[in-house]
Amino acid sequence: QVQLVESGGGLVQAGGSLRLSCAASGQTFSRLTLGWFRQAPGKEREFLATITTTDSYYADSVKGRFTISRDNANNMLYLQLNSLKPEDTAVYYCATHRLGIYTTSRNYDYWGQGTQVTVSS
Numbered sequence: 001q002v003q004l005v006e007s008g009g010g011l012v013q014a015g016g017s018l019r020l021s022c023a024a025s026g027q028t029f030s031r032l033t034l035g036w037f038r039q040a041p042g043k044e045r046e047f048l049a050t051i052t053t054t055d056s057y058y059a060d061s062v063k064g065r066f067t068i069s070r071d072n073a074n075n076m077l078y079l080q081l082n083s084l085k086p087e088d089t090a091v092y093y094c095a096t097h098r099l100g101i102y103t104t105s106r107n108y109d110y111w112g113q114g115t116q117v118t119v120s121s
Helices: none
Strands: 003-007 010-013 018-025 034-039 046-051 056-058 066-071 076-081 090-097 108-111 115-120
Touching (some): 003 108, 018 034, 018 115
Antiparallel strands (some): 034 046, 034 090, 090 108
């Protein structure tokens, strides 16, 4: 079992930046594949990025603006958000991948509570 806690969200103007953090406990962190998703009110949960022990993968909508990284020594996952747009406004979640294709939320088992990102125009 894994426990995940997101932090770092907030209010930022369009074009600004934020760094989201995800603190993990309860499992061997360095062996996990982890991902970031977001969900806006009334919309489906959207895949953003995932990181394995060796590689990173991004959704086309955020590639070039968002960067996923991990700090295995401190059991931390990060998502750097740059060049933010109003359409990036959502609750952002971190999660652990279980099996199957990494872009679908049903293939992740443990989730954090989410952190709100609001981008003003």
